[in-house]
Amino acid sequence: MLKRLWLIAAVLLPFGAAVAQEVPLQHVRTNINDIQSLQRGARDFMNYCSGCHSLRYLRYERMAKDLQIPLPLLKKNLMLTSKKPLDHILSAMPPADAVKWFGVAPPDLTLMARYMGKDYIYSFLKGFYADKSRLWGVNNLYKPNVAMPFVLATLQGVQKPVYKSVTDASGHTRMELVGVTPGTGGSMTPAQYDEFVTDITNFLNYTAEPIKAERRKLGVYVMLFLALFFVLTYLLKKEYWKDVH
Numbered sequence: 001m002l003k004r005l006w007l008i009a010a011v012l013l014p015f016g017a018a019v020a021q022e023v024p025l026q027h028v029r030t031n032i033n034d035i036q037s038l039q040r041g042a043r044d045f046m047n048y049c050s051g052c053h054s055l056r057y058l059r060y061e062r063m064a065k066d067l068q069i070p071l072p073l074l075k076k077n078l079m080l081t082s083k084k085p086l087d088h089i090l091s092a093m094p095p096a097d098a099v100k101w102f103g104v105a106p107p108d109l110t111l112m113a114r115y116m117g118k119d120y121i122y123s124f125l126k127g128f129y130a131d132k133s134r135l136w137g138v139n140n141l142y143k144p145n146v147a148m149p150f151v152l153a154t155l156q157g158v159q160k161p162v163y164k165s166v167t168d169a170s171g172h173t174r175m176e177l178v179g180v181t182p183g184t185g186g187s188m189t190p191a192q193y194d195e196f197v198t199d200i201t202n203f204l205n206y207t208a209e210p211i212k213a214e215r216r217k218l219g220v221y222v223m224l225f226l227a228l229f230f231v232l233t234y235l236l237k238k239e240y241w242k243d244v245h
């Protein structure tokens with residue numbers, strides 16, 4: 001049996017090695033307690049993403065409460081697709097139309113940060129580059145042949161791909177995508193754009209687990225309680241054993 005496994009592994013190994021090296025993800029620092037960053041992220045999500053993407057596991061009202069957004073402000077500025085605060089955050093686009101236009105339906109993003117990790121969302125939003133062969137004229141470093149148009153192009157500008165020529169074991173030379181050069185024609189500096197996508201990533205990290213900030217706070221109380229309880233138990237033990245020794 002073991003021999004057979006080795007054989008299979010030996011046969012499959014060259015195939016594995018032939019798969020292009022993936023570009024490593026960029027790390028993002030987010031802070032679930034930074035309410036202002038979350039508010040900016042929510043605003044930017046509603047303006048730039050909610051036309052196509054839903055947050056179907058989150059209600060407007062819950063978001064407003066967690067992010068300390070007054071209801072009138074919520075209704076006026078953030079509820080672009082519905083009227084009632086108790087509604088779930090759904091995109092305006094009917095799924096059938098989305099499939100017709102993009103080939104795939106834009107995924108729901110409520111849980112994306114848990115599913116793919118926040119570094120992935122951040123990298124994905126920074127990974128678009130010009131590619132004339134694609135329908136929308138862009139491709140993505142982290143999601144090859146992406147079906148999403150680059151809706152933030154006016155902010156970041158459009159990056160250009162950087163290729164490196166590599167020669168594999170059998171002597172074939174090919175071009176491998178290794179990175180991008182900074183975008184041109186955007187309205188933001190690279191630092192501003194980083195901050196912009198950090199806020200959206202922070203917000204999507206919040207939607208993936210709205211209770212997280214509260215859970216952490218509760219955790220601190222639990223630890224304090226346990227510490228206090230330990231002292232009391234220790235004193236009690238000393239008291240009990242006082243007469244035995």
Ligand code: HEC
Nearest residue numbers: 048049051052102104105106107121143145146147148151
């Ligand atoms: C015009 C419609 C449209 C808008 C606006 C849009 N997206 Fe998308 N998005 C898509 C489509 C279509 C896909 C599916 C891409 C695919 O599977 O290739 C997608 C996929 C994604 C994915 C998942 C990528 C993956 O690996 O599957 C993320 C994350 C994402 N979008 C984030 C965003 C964010 C954040 C915004 C706002 C800044 C945004 N999108 C705005 C259409 C859109």
